[in-house]
Amino acid sequence: MAKIKFVQFDGTEETVEAENGTSLMNAAFDNGISGIDADCGGECSCATCHVLIDDAWVSKLAPISEQEDSMLDLNPDRASNSRLSCQIPVTEEIDGIVIQMPEFQY
Amino acid sequence: MSEAVDNEKRNFDPYAIPMDGKFNVADGFLFEADEQWKWFERLRNEAPVHFCEESEYGPYWSVTKFEDIMHVDKNHGIYSSEGGITIVDQDEDFPLPMFIAMDPPTHDVQRKTVSPVVAPMNLAKMEGLIRERVCTILDGLPVGEEFDWVNRVSIELTTQMLATLFDFPFEDRAKLTRWSDLATADENSDIVETEEQRREELMECLEYFGRLWQERAGKPGDDLISMLANGESTKDMLERPAEYLGNLILLIVGGNDTTRNSLTGGVLALNQFPEEFDKLKANHDLINSMVPEIIRWQTPLAHMRRIALEDTILNGQTIKKGDKVVMWYVSGNRDEDAIERPNDFIIDRDKPRHHLSFGFGIHRCMGNRLGEMQLRIAWEEILKRFDHIEVVSEPKRVISAFVKGYTEMPVILHAKK
Numbered sequence: 001m002a003k004i005k006f007v008q009f010d011g012t013e014e015t016v017e018a019e020n021g022t023s024l025m026n027a028a029f030d031n032g033i034s035g036i037d038a039d040c041g042g043e044c045s046c047a048t049c050h051v052l053i054d055d056a057w058v059s060k061l062a063p064i065s066e067q068e069d070s071m072l073d074l075n076p077d078r079a080s081n082s083r084l085s086c087q088i089p090v091t092e093e094i095d096g097i098v099i100q101m102p103e104f105q106y
Numbered sequence: 107m108s109e110a111v112d113n114e115k116r117n118f119d120p121y122a123i124p125m126d127g128k129f130n131v132a133d134g135f136l137f138e139a140d141e142q143w144k145w146f147e148r149l150r151n152e153a154p155v156h157f158c159e160e161s162e163y164g165p166y167w168s169v170t171k172f173e174d175i176m177h178v179d180k181n182h183g184i185y186s187s188e189g190g191i192t193i194v195d196q197d198e199d200f201p202l203p204m205f206i207a208m209d210p211p212t213h214d215v216q217r218k219t220v221s222p223v224v225a226p227m228n229l230a231k232m233e234g235l236i237r238e239r240v241c242t243i244l245d246g247l248p249v250g251e252e253f254d255w256v257n258r259v260s261i262e263l264t265t266q267m268l269a270t271l272f273d274f275p276f277e278d279r280a281k282l283t284r285w286s287d288l289a290t291a292d293e294n295s296d297i298v299e300t301e302e303q304r305r306e307e308l309m310e311c312l313e314y315f316g317r318l319w320q321e322r323a324g325k326p327g328d329d330l331i332s333m334l335a336n337g338e339s340t341k342d343m344l345e346r347p348a349e350y351l352g353n354l355i356l357l358i359v360g361g362n363d364t365t366r367n368s369l370t371g372g373v374l375a376l377n378q379f380p381e382e383f384d385k386l387k388a389n390h391d392l393i394n395s396m397v398p399e400i401i402r403w404q405t406p407l408a409h410m411r412r413i414a415l416e417d418t419i420l421n422g423q424t425i426k427k428g429d430k431v432v433m434w435y436v437s438g439n440r441d442e443d444a445i446e447r448p449n450d451f452i453i454d455r456d457k458p459r460h461h462l463s464f465g466f467g468i469h470r471c472m473g474n475r476l477g478e479m480q481l482r483i484a485w486e487e488i489l490k491r492f493d494h495i496e497v498v499s500e501p502k503r504v505i506s507a508f509v510k511g512y513t514e515m516p517v518i519l520h521a522k523k
């Protein structure tokens with residue numbers, strides 16, 4: 001179990017609890033959190049589940065795979081804390097994480 | 107067109123022939139007759155990864171299940187786009203390099219330079235102008251009188267939108283449609299008489315855009331040409347004319363045929379599924395989920411192709427290095443194992459964007475949000491004006507196993523009561 005705080009682009013905050021083993025993308029979806037499209041359904045192939053990770057948490061996450069890196073790279077707005085939420089598993093270690101939604105998905 | 111006559115006598119029943127190395131779906135006439143569905147159904151059921159030993163495009167693999175297509179699209183390190191993305195091999199003496207047909211790292215560099223032009227920020231800026239142009243076209247249509255939807259609406263609308271994107275001289279915009287048609291012309295079509303004529307016209311395209319480039323170099327702007335002419339990694343592209351032409355054609359074709367045929371396909375779908383039309387009329391908000399559903403149902407590009415860079419196994423079949431692999435999006439989008447009631451047009455699906463029409467992976471359509479925006483605006487304005495768009499006879503379809511679309515569709519508009 002982990003608590004995850006999603007912060008929308010307009011500043012609205014929502015905190016959800018997610019089971020271990022699911023992904024951040026699914027955690028958002030299952031809880032009706034908007035701001036993520038996830039067109040490919042978690043296959044790391046669409047980059048529409050883009051999120052920005054609160055700086056304090058960036059280094060605590062599993063490293064970016066080659067595939068994720070090349071998908072993130074399609075986004076001209078990629079930032080140093082950009083990640084694809086379908087590629088981040090929920091674990092005890094990320095309990096309390098803060099996730100910022102980007103303005104757009106594309 | 108003598109072929110069309112012969113065509114009527116052809117037997118299109120896929121179950122009348124054996125499922126072997128001669129089973130060939132890459133046949134433009136099959137698509138023109140809209141008879142491809144059962145062929146793909148049979149492939150999905152009996153040979154989801156199937157090798158066709160001989161066709162007019164040489165031997166090739168057909169991949170027809172949603173999941174297998176996703177696998178190929180994802181694994182660009184094994185399945186290369188280099189050299190061409192349709193089943194037709196590129197012309198060796200007249201290559202048109204474009205990033206859709208390149209692998210990393212060149213692909214990534216080039217895509218990055220042009221993609222900001224279709225970024226959501228920029229799209230938002232364009233929305234007003236696009237809507238204005240849509241309104242003008244729709245307001246000029248006759249009500250209660252038969253006309254061709256393809257010509258008067260779909261082509262006109264997408265051409266004007268393209269002109270907006272390129273900031274192309276408005277009065278010359280018909281050239282854009284012509285160039286798009288030329289670039290995708292199937293050798294069986296009557297769009298162009300000879301290969302020489304085709305090349306000549308494409309050179310004219312290059313000259314025209316060369317002039318626009320010269321005018322805009324050094325003056326940053328929001329249109330595509332200005333972006334290319336001034337972008338750090340593209341500003342010397344004019345010295346590589348084939349590459350410049352390739353990228354232009356990519357953007358013209360990418361943004362033209364596909365949206366055009368979705369505009370026609372949507373009208374056709376709503377006629378074939380009238381209860382969905384009723385739903386839509388009762389709730390215009392459904393446009394948002396209808397638009398991706400139109401794109402799935404239509405699948406404007408029937409396939410994309412790759413070349414295997416190494417021996418590999420796909421769903422039990424051994425694909426050899428150098429083999430041509432065709433991902434049939436048109437089939438994956440009708441795969442029961444991935445999509446519920448896939449043959450039905452349902453405008454309020456749960457996850458309407460879970461379809462293959464834009465591809466997936468690093469080549470995923472760069473203009474997908476733009477395409478959707480154009481359709482959304484068109485439908486918002488259509489619903490404000492008309493009660494019904496009645497398709498009065500079967501549309502005529504494009505002879506192509508790549509561009510899945512229409513050349514003509516007679517309709518009658520009914521005014522709002």
Ligand code: HEM
Nearest residue numbers: 205206360361364365406410463464465469471472473477
């Ligand atoms: C309904 C409309 C559209 C459909 C169905 C569509 C479909 C596709 C498909 C299937 C691909 C290739 C994916 C692959 O090779 O795996 C693609 C790529 C591309 N599309 Fe679209 N497209 C549409 C609209 C547009 C528009 C409006 C533009 C205009 C900017 C555009 C520009 C491109 C570009 C530049 C690529 C190459 C991307 C790359 O290789 O990285 N498309 N599109």
Ligand code: FES
Nearest residue numbers: 042044047049086
């Ligand atoms: S859901 Fe498609 S990349 Fe994450």
